[in-house]
Amino acid sequence: MPQPKYRKIAVLGYRSVGKSSLTIQFVEGQFVDSYDPTIENTFNKIVSVNGQDFNLQLVDTAGQDEYSIFPQSHSMDIHGYVLVYSVTSMKSFEVVQVLHEKLGNSEQHTLYLLVIKYEEGKKLADSWKATFMESSAKENQTAVEVFKRIIMEMEKADGITPSRDKPCRIM
């Protein structure tokens, strides 16, 4: 069995869009109904994808708006980003676009749009050459699929950029 690969993933987005709920659904398999604003939480989980174990470190970040200063720590040592917006919030859809700009625009980066109007989200993801996924933090399966998919996309990007100096990005 090969050694587990360490991968660090940051979950970013506007306030109250479900970043913590999605992360906790993936890590603990439960849906958190209450709302407790996050400052920053880190979770660890080992997950197996295509026979390879991954030692994941997930950084559940504080909600940001278009005026937030993008923390330097969110652009260092990160292998992938999950950018989250809510289907019920146009504002949160705008904020992921601002975050995408702040993260840069390399074609190596993979962006996932979560929980939004399908056609609009798909169109934006396509324009970023990103994979589009819909997910609900109420469903364990779709939450797990999001994180497994980002792992696979990071693996693909690793094949292209072995130095890993160009991280994948998830939205």
Ligand SMILES: Nc1nc2c(ncn2[C@@H]2O[C@H](COP(=O)(O)OP(=O)(O)OP(=O)(O)O)[C@@H](O)[C@H]2O)c(=O)[nH]1
């Ligand atoms: N119906 C539904 N509610 C959700 C979903 N995800 C999160 N929520 C609810 O939305 C609220 C906010 O969720 P959080 O996960 O705390 O949001 P957050 O993005 O981490 O919030 P900040 O820490 O402020 O950035 C909570 O009451 C959740 O129960 C979802 O997929 N479906």
